[in-house]
Amino acid sequence: MSGMYEDSIRVDTVADAFAIEGKLLFWEPYGNGHINDTFLLTYELPLGEKKRYILQRLNLVVFKRPDELMKNVVSVTEYLRQMIIRQGGDPDRETLRVIKTREGGNYFQDRCGNCFRVFSFIEDSICLQQVENKDDFYACGAAFGNFQRMLADYPVADLYETIPDFHNTPSRFRDFQKAVEADLLGRAAAVQAEIDFALEREKETSELTDLIKEGKLPLRVTHNDTKLDNILFDKESKKALCIIDLDTVMPGSSLYDFGDSIRFGASTGAEDEKDLSKVELDLSLFEAFTRGYLDGSGGSLTQKEIEMLPMGAKLMTYECGIRFLADYLQGDVYFKIQREDHNLDRARTQFKLVAEMEEKWAQMNDIVRKYK
Numbered sequence: 001m002s003g004m005y006e007d008s009i010r011v012d013t014v015a016d017a018f019a020i021e022g023k024l025l026f027w028e029p030y031g032n033g034h035i036n037d038t039f040l041l042t043y044e045l046p047l048g049e050k051k052r053y054i055l056q057r058l059n060l061v062v063f064k065r066p067d068e069l070m071k072n073v074v075s076v077t078e079y080l081r082q083m084i085i086r087q088g089g090d091p092d093r094e095t096l097r098v099i100k101t102r103e104g105g106n107y108f109q110d111r112c113g114n115c116f117r118v119f120s121f122i123e124d125s126i127c128l129q130q131v132e133n134k135d136d137f138y139a140c141g142a143a144f145g146n147f148q149r150m151l152a153d154y155p156v157a158d159l160y161e162t163i164p165d166f167h168n169t170p171s172r173f174r175d176f177q178k179a180v181e182a183d184l185l186g187r188a189a190a191v192q193a194e195i196d197f198a199l200e201r202e203k204e205t206s207e208l209t210d211l212i213k214e215g216k217l218p219l220r221v222t223h224n225d226t227k228l229d230n231i232l233f234d235k236e237s238k239k240a241l242c243i244i245d246l247d248t249v250m251p252g253s254s255l256y257d258f259g260d261s262i263r264f265g266a267s268t269g270a271e272d273e274k275d276l277s278k279v280e281l282d283l284s285l286f287e288a289f290t291r292g293y294l295d296g297s298g299g300s301l302t303q304k305e306i307e308m309l310p311m312g313a314k315l316m317t318y319e320c321g322i323r324f325l326a327d328y329l330q331g332d333v334y335f336k337i338q339r340e341d342h343n344l345d346r347a348r349t350q351f352k353l354v355a356e357m358e359e360k361w362a363q364m365n366d367i368v369r370k371y372k
C-alpha cells in the first residue's frame with residue numbers, strides 16, 4: 001500500500017528518505033502512543049525476506065527541538081548498545097536502533113517542516129496496555145530500575161532537556177491554574193468538581209521538587225515516561241525486553257519513573273476507563289513493582305528515595321491528572337484523543353487513583369518500609 005496520511009504526508013515518500021534496504025511493501029498506523037504519529041513499515045529484501053521498521057512523525061507541538069531530541073536518542077541508544085554488548089545481551093532486541101537518513105542525518109524534515117525518524121522494529125515482542133499478573137509488573141519494575149542503573153554514569157551534561165520542567169509538579173499546577181482561568185472553550189463550569197479536587201491538593205505539589213532543591217533527593221538520568229506501553233516484552237518468554245519511547249530521557253528523579261509506572265500499571269482499570277468503579281489501586285501490583293524497581297536499580301536508591309516512593313506514585317498520578325484536565329480545558333491540543341471527552345475521562349481516572357492512594361496511604365508506606 002502507498003498513500004496519503006493526514007496533512008497530506010506521503011508515508012512512502014518520507015520512508016524513501018531513509019537508508020533502508022529493499023522495497024516498501026506496505027505501511028499502517030501503529031500503536032497507542034498519545035504523542036507521536038507511529039507507522040509500521042514492511043519492506044521486502046531482494047531475496048524475498050521481509051523486514052519491518054517503525055516510522056514516527058515527531059510531535060512538534062510537544063518537542064520544540066527535534067535536532068536536540070534526536071541527538072539524545074541516538075547517543076543514549078548507542079551508549080546502551082555498548083553496555084548490552086558488554087553484558088552479553090542482544091543489542092538489536094534490547095535497545096532501539098535509529099536508522100539514519102540517506103544523507104546520514106538522525107531524522108528527516110520535509111518541506112512542510114514535519115520531522116520523521118525511523119527505528120528498526122523489534123520483532124517477536126508484545127506491548128501491554130494492562131498487566132496480566134504480578135510477575136509481569138515485577139519484570140516491568142526491574143526493567144525500569146535496570147534502565148536507570150545502566151544510565152547511572154551516562155554523561156549528563158551531554159543530554160538536552162527535551163521538555164523543560166517536565167515533572168516539575170508546581171509548574172504543572174500553575175499551567176493548570178492558567179488553563180482554568182482562561183477556560184478557552186467554556187468547559188470549566190461542568191467540571192468544577194474535578195477542578196476543585198486538583199486545587200485542594202496544591203500544597204502537596206512541591207513535595208518532591210523541594211527535596212530536590214534542598215539536595216535531599218538526587219537527580220539521576222531517568223526515562224520520565226515509564227508507562228507500561230513504553231516497554232516491550234518478549235513474545236515467547238514474556239520477559240521485559242526493551243525500554244522504548246526515549247524522547248524524555250533527561251535528568252530527573254527515580255521517583256518520577258517509579259510513580260509514572262504505578263499510576264498506569266497498578267490501576268485495575270485502563271487510563272481512560274469511563275466506569276470509575278473499575279479503577280482502583282491494586283496494592284499487590286504496587287508491591288510487585290516496588291520489589292522489581294528496587295531489585296533492578298541494584299540497591300542504588302537512597303533511603304530517602306525509598307521512603308518517598310508512595311509520594312512519587314501519588315504526585316505523578318496527580319500531575320498526569322492535571323495535565324489531562326488542563327488539556328481538556330484548552331481544547332485537547334496536547335494529548336491525542338480518540339473520542340469526545342477523552343482527556344476528561346483520563347483526568348477522572350487519575351484523580352480516582354489519587355483518592356485511592358490517599359485511602360491506602362498507610363498500606364503503601366508499610367509495603368515500602370519492608371524494603372528500606
Ligand code: ADP
Nearest residue numbers: 031033034035036054119120121122127229245
Ligand atoms: P509515543 O511517544 O507516541 O507514545 P512510542 O515511541 O511510545 O510513541 O511508540 C508508540 C508504540 O509503537 C509503542 O507503544 C509500541 O507499541 C510501538 N513501537 C515503538 N517503537 C517500536 C519498535 N522499535 N519496535 C516495536 N514496536 C515499537
Ligand code: GN1
Nearest residue numbers: 032033034035062225230245248320
Ligand atoms: C504521554 O508518549 P506517551 O503516550 O508514552 C506523555 C506522558 C504521559 C502519558 C499519559 C512526552 O506518553 O508524559 O504520562 O502520555 N508523554 C509526553 O498516558 O508528554
Ligand code: MG
Nearest residue numbers: 033229230245
Ligand atoms: Mg509511548
